[in-house]
Amino acid sequence: MDKMDCDILKLLQDNGRMTISELSKELALSRPSMSERLVRLQEKGVIEGFTARVSLKEIGKDILLLIQVSGLKVTLSDFEEVIKDEAEIIECHRVTGEVSYFLKAAVSDVNSMRALIDRLIPYGTINTSTVLNSPVPYRTILPDIKE
Incomplete structure (x- = not known):
């Protein structure tokens, strides 16, 4: 490049x-x-595809959540299959350390948040944070070029 x-x-x-x-x-x-x-x-796979960034607020998803999942009670593959079917989960990252997964979810209201958390509880320890503000919601990413 x-x-x-x-x-x-x-x-x-x-x-x-x-x-x-x-x-x-x-x-x-x-x-x-x-x-x-x-x-x-x-x-080369540098450009993976073209998509639209959608305003969560404008489509009625007013609450953005960051969910930590630790102490899994099922296999990693079983958990990942469950997460793939959860439409409100918009990102899932398996990570190192005490926490097994970080999830990003968008829900419409507190009842939807509670229902999502209730569906996740059987799979492990769930720690949920509500996003109050996103000072960097998206950033352009470029490779380091040596000239």
């Missing part, structure tokens, strides 16, 4: 709907060259 690839990644993370023409103009690169670079970045 070179600086041009990093510039492409930055622009696409800021606005994933930029067209090849817009990217080409912004970076002073021909459209065929831009297309080639995008294909290469996708083939």
